[in-house]
Amino acid sequence: MVFFAASLLLIFIGLYAALVKRNLIKIIIGLSIMDTGVNMLIISLGFVKGRTAPIISLKDLFKKGSLLVDVSKVVDPLPQALVLTAIVIGVAVTAMALSVVIRMYSVKKSIEIDDFKELKW
Amino acid sequence: MRKIVAIFFLTIVGLYMLSLFAQIPFGKPYKGVSEHYVERGIVENRGSNLVTSIVVNYRGFDTLGEVTVLFLAATGLSFLLFSCKCLREFKRIRSSLVLRTATDTLFPLILLFGAYIFIHGHLTPGGGFQGGSVIASGVMLLFLAYRSFHVNHKALSTIESLAGITFAGIGLVGLIYAKSFLANSVISLGQWNKLFSAGLIPFIYIAVGFKVGAELSGLISDMISTTKED
């Protein structure tokens, strides 16, 4: 439960940064924190107490006499797989955001939001 | 003022989400498709790493998308930062001797480790993405150590493309021979816990490893090249 709460807290810290911070880089950092929070949340959703990682390198995880794995011994692998994808996507977004900020800096020599309020109304 | 408003509404949203997570049991057994993945994962794939089985096989289409996303990021970055000297008022600083020496020593090992990780993606924790990232971290080390270090963009690009084509091509092979895109059973699945097992998964992961390595290196290179070299 505390994992949930902690990850949620991360998410909201990230969101807070996006909502309040005036520096573009800080907003990106906020988004990254948010991503991390989400990823942690996903992982903790897949956790089952007292079970092992979903890597079947030991025979005793199998049901007897077959290659069928005993479900009650392994945590949920799917969230982990999903997180893998989510992480990569987060990286990609961060990279795009950073490159845009680099360009923005070259245009205005500033990375403050107040200098980027031309599009409005 | 903005802070108060933000905190107020974030609290409201947070309370709702907390009320949701209060209803989700933590650490309790799961049900649904994962049972299938766990129970029949080895039977259907022979790969020890069930996460890899899911990532590359059951949900291989996601991974293709994921690769695409990374490719997209690399392309987008180089598109946006093309011949951009946006950060030329920032100079790369000269690195210390310790760093350079360490880099010289570590770089081959890092490469090797990265390759190890993606080659054994179906057996041990890790896989193409992780291995690729490790390789890219080695490249980053080079950038940090040597101010005038350049990567060969043509080569990176070619690797990237070929690896990507390989992945998608493998998918098409599956479509042709097993009537299903990204089907794994085109070649023999091999034996559990062996390097040459899990059908096409290692091949895909090798391709992914190359691709991710090349792309992340390209990302780093593109960003660093916006600064002044000397």
Place this chain on the structure above:
Amino acid sequence: MVNPVVIIAVTLIAAFSIGIFQFLGKKFVRGVFWLTILFDFTAILSIAYGFLTKVIKAPIMVKIGGFPPPIGINLYVDQLSAYLGVVVFFIGAMAAYHWINRGIDDPEPKALVLMLLLLLGSTGMIFTQDFFNLFVFIEITSIASYGLVASKLDGFSLEAAFKYIVVGSISSTFVLLGAVLLYKFAGSLNMLDISNHINKSMYSGGMLIIISIMFLFGLLIELEVFPMNGWALDIYQGANPAVVAILAGGIVKGFYLVFVRSANYLKFPYLLKIGIIFGLATYLVSQFFAWKQKDIRRLFGYSSVGQLGLLILAGAFYINGNLTGFAKKYMLFAIIFFVLNHSFSKSTLFFLADLFGKRNIEEWKGAISQNKFFGFLFSSSVLSMAGAPPFLGFWAKLFFILAIPRQYFYIVVLVLIGAAAEILYYFNLYRIASENDGEVLDYKGSIIPSLFNVLVLLGLAVLGAYKFFTITGMEIQNAKFLAFITVSAIAVLIIGISRIAQWILALGMLISFSYHLIRNQNFVSVFNIQSFFVILVLVGAVIFLFATYPLSKKYSASFYPLFIFTVFSMVGISVASNWISLFIFWELMSWSSYLLINQGSKKPAWIYLVMSAIGGYSMLAGIKLLSTGSNLIPVFKASAIAAPVWAAILIFTAFLVKMGTAPLHIWARDAYGESPDGFTPLLSGVLSKMGVFGAILTIVYLIPHISHSNIILYGLAWFGALTALFMALLAVFQEDVKKILAYSSISQVGYILIGIALATSLGYSAALYHTVNHLIFKGLLFVAAAGIIYRTGTSYLPEMGGLIRRMPFTFLAFLMGIITLAGIPPLSGFAGKWLLYSALLEKRWMFILLIAMFASIVAFMYCYKLLHAIFLGQLRDKYRDTKEVPLPIVIIELILAGLTMAVGMKPSLILRFSDKAIKTLGFSNPGYAYEGAHRIVSKFGYWNAYFMAVFAIGSFIIALVLFFLVKAKIRKVGQLDIGYAGEVPDSPESVHFGYDLYAHMRRAVRVFIYPHVENSYRRIYQGLMAFVDYTRRFYTGDLNTYALWVIITLSFIFYILYKGVF
């Protein structure tokens, strides 16, 4: 048929391979790009074609990796996704072409890769049936969009891109969380599997609802929903138009499909609520915020956002609105049509905006008047966007309105208000663009993509009409007639090189159409009110078309096609068999006449259009009130329907607008006064009579069924009377010949309205008689005015004078017209007045009678003014060599003047037709009787037209004879030879006194002629504008604020949908 996954795979391989091909050169990259696009388009088209021809009967299900659905990912391609895929790739190809043509941003290979992956992402998004996979494709789409939006690398586009990235990240976070939590909830990621796992009762628990809200909320952000759509508008404004075209035209539609489909799979029970709140808010807010927008791209952006809001609303109703049978089908078609219409027209508009280059709409002056072909493309897209018939947008809106259940009438009203607001700002832009200030402006780049889009739009218009008529099951004659109209207009348009050929063809068409109609036994034997108006329209059209011949040289090639369009749509109105077909032809008439007026003067045309839109849409709303659950297309003679009072009032509004009844008259003066001279007679003589026709229909078919009908009728009569009086009074103080006639027209139509409102047989007699008679004399006056303006080059009265010497025939005809207008016996004008007054006496509506009679006294003032200022007094020097007006006009004038004399002598020439028509309205007699051959008797009085004519002419002759007997050797002298204190002014300066003739009267009636109504309209408009200008500052441009609104919206949605926390 191609396996859909191949499309994705091939696109991916192509995108990857560009990484290698870029070393071989630009040509290779482009080759790969275009081949891929071509392949994808063909493949997806083949799938769509398969669905269309029913070769593919069930949705295509593609397993990926060989695993059955809940285990593996699968694609699910149904009809809608296939169609949407076609649209996305088509628009994508056009956008890419446009981008390359306009100079694609460097490095080109990367840009093309981004473009390809954008299309790939959206295709995957609409094909996949897995929630997490959906997230991945959404991310592909988004990241590609980030890059493309920033592509211009200037301050605007970067700012927009960064805003998009931040808001997009928040959005994708919620989508991701939602997807994963759905997995946690249902143990699966497959949409169908989850759907099977969910039932609606689960929403009473707290879990599913919050999860669903999170997931759908993420998509709602991408759908640019108010109040969290500031970033979207910034993209529309800041990004490269080519990119915006594909985003607005294709990608967003993908998000929309995904949203609706997800909500459907999730069985989300509050979709309707969400759709109504956010869809409507988005729609209305953006339609109004656009009013004040000066940047053309942001203007289009507001429009796009608004359309999306409408789509969300429609989608919510489709999924969750408990629509039954036909309504559901209508709604589906509404959605499809909306999507197609918006995609093609909006992308065209963005292309064109880019080609022309100017951002500020004020700088668009002359954009379409200078460049004909550009103008054609622009007009088509704008018309389609604003929902003008017969374009697709019109059918979409119609389907939508018909499908909304009646208990949601307020939605109908709000949507129609939004539609009117949309017309207002779109055609404000169109007005500016069609203005012609002589400066030659050119566009840069290729219009091929726009051309393709517009061709598709035109094709879709045909499809839309076809589908509408087949699905609603309306009589096929309507569709055939619509097709006939269009083909005729196009035929006239095609020979646009020569005006004379156009004239001949148009005239030939009208005459042969009339001939065939008269030859038709059905038409002749069943002579009813509709036939009456058909004949009226055709006769008027032929006469007035004939008179346009000398004027035609200065008109553009679209004049005659639009003329034909207007005329035939009026015929369509007259033969309409139900309210919806009446509405369709009504809108056709409004729009085509708008375009005609716009060829004269822009601003009045705009006001005309806005008023027409308000009228037309209120009619649609009224029609909606008439429909019942099972009967969506209300017919005229529905005896059992309990028509609410509001239905009648709303429907009436449309007709009153066209009739120019006060206080809805503000368009009329300038629209009449400044429309092309060749069109004004039709506008006044025939088009305003369509309002009369509609009013008669309403009173005959609706009023008997409603409560308080007497009050409504009496109120209408008051409106008519006050219109008649005040418009006559206003006419007195005009200084422009056409504007006087304009006010006079409205005033006369006010009389007709009184006659209709009486709802007695004598009242109808008066109304119908006056309808025809007004056609004759007002047509005569306008035609003559056209001729005079043609010769003198001015319509300003004080500039004229003494023209009786140069144009004797015109004067004679004009005098006849004026006498008829004034209602002085023995010409035809008096009969209408007499019938009307008798009817009023009969009904004992004394006050209305008083006002009506008094109005005709007031009319004498402007009648005299017209004659005096144009023809009498001293001839101006510059008109010494002016010739008589051209022969065709003289012919028409004399024919019409002859008609007034003939009818004045024998009113039965008209009355025999109106008698027949009135009998079909359910009256046994026309309300008057003949005593002897010519004496007409009503309950109150009598009158012998024939005797009066003979008496007047006889006395006149006697007086003349007497005069000659008494004799006089008449010496003809020059006009300046006057007894002005014995002096003869010999300066060539004429001293014609034609300005402000009624200054004294003005002092007496100042308070009545002060433009109260116009000023209040203006004040309302300006007030709204100021309000809009203030409220649109809501979009502060501040990224933090935008993000904050996202969170506020989320908490709002939580708050209204889930009561578990607070």
Place this chain on the structure above:
Amino acid sequence: MWIWYKVLYALIVVIGGLAYGLLLGGISRKITARLQGRRGPSVFQNYIDLIKLIRKRTAISHGVMFFLAPMFRLLGGIGVLLLVPIIANNTALSNFSFGGDLIVVLYFMVFGCLGMALGAADSGHPHSALAPTRGLAQMAGYELPFLLSVIGLAIAHNTVSLSNLVAAQQGGILHWNLFQYPFLSIAGLIAMLGMYMAYPFSVVMAPQEIAVGPPTEYSSTFLSFMFTGRSIFGVGKYVLFMDLFLGGATNLVEAFVKTFVLFLFVVFISNVFPRYRTEQAVRFFWTYPLVIGLIDFIRIFIK
């Protein structure tokens, strides 16, 4: 055949009307002169003038409309006189009232004015529009109370036929509309003052006094026609008002007396009031007579 008799009678009526009208004009001039302490012209001065004008030789024409205007004027006068029954239901003196009812008469009254206005304007005189526009404006003024009383009476008696209106007033002096509907009658009679362009509503005639009005350019025969038309028109209007308010006439003597009373009413009023400006006149007509008339009007409306 009867129509030819009618025509014959009509000719007699027109000539009689002309004679009577000229006489009234003379009397009017005489009364005015006497009130102003002058001797004034002979009562028969108008006859003399008319004969003089007809006998004058030269005539100048400025154009077609200039030429036709006097015909219009004469026609308008004759028309009104002939459409109003002098003695209702009398074969000879009901004139052509079978041709149309009150509404017809009201509209035909404009015919002459229009002709006059057009002819004047065609003369080319710079200020020719002055009098017609003033006249039309004032017409808009007085027609409102006049129409009020006409409509009120028509509704009250359920007819717009003049003969029937007269018939409805038979049976004693108290049956006259003047006493049945006094307020309507007052409104109508005030309107009549305007219609005769008598003081205080004579602003229309004012331009003639300063030689810019319509008749200024006319002379000789033209002027004689206008003169004739105006006289006949005046008589026609007196007869109309007699029929409307004073119960019509059953014999010629009664008709003479009643019209003469109306005439005296106009003359006396006009000699004691100063002149209104146009807008003042219009405003006056739209206030006092209208409000007064509305009392009866509403009474009839409610009934």
